[in-house]
Amino acid sequence: APITEFDLDGVEPTFHPIGDLSNVLREDKIRGSFTQEVALENAPKQEDGSFLIPSILGEGGDR
Template sequence: MTQHLSEADVRGIAEYTRIGLTAEEVVAMTADLNAIIDSLAPITEFDLDGVEPTFHPIGDLSNVMRDDAVRGSFTQAVALENAPKQEGGSFLIPSILGEGGDR
């Protein structure tokens, strides 16, 4: 098996990703990652001359967001129409902290 990554590389990756690894786990992870990289070697043997690269599975997708447009909204009275309780133009809701009651 080829040594693509060293134990120092694995420690650096673990530190960067904030994963705590013991010394034994570093050894095991180094072997596992090198085996994974070795298993991908056959990909390099494909003849890809003339194959167009792809970067998005949907193809030539462009911005599908709508344009921002200023439009009217409802009034404060309409917003409060269905409120179970209101006071002074605001929603009145039950307190979840302290002595209770509406706030």
């Protein structure tokens, strides 16, 4: 049914369907990260410090 068929007198417009939301994300904190060697140590294939993965487009082969 079109919205014009409902009695909306006295209904306040809303700008978000869920209502009064607040930011629920955690605070950003600087943490350590993996070294390149650790990140690549279980990679099936690697080349020049990067993951080497099968191509899914074009000629094929690894990229």
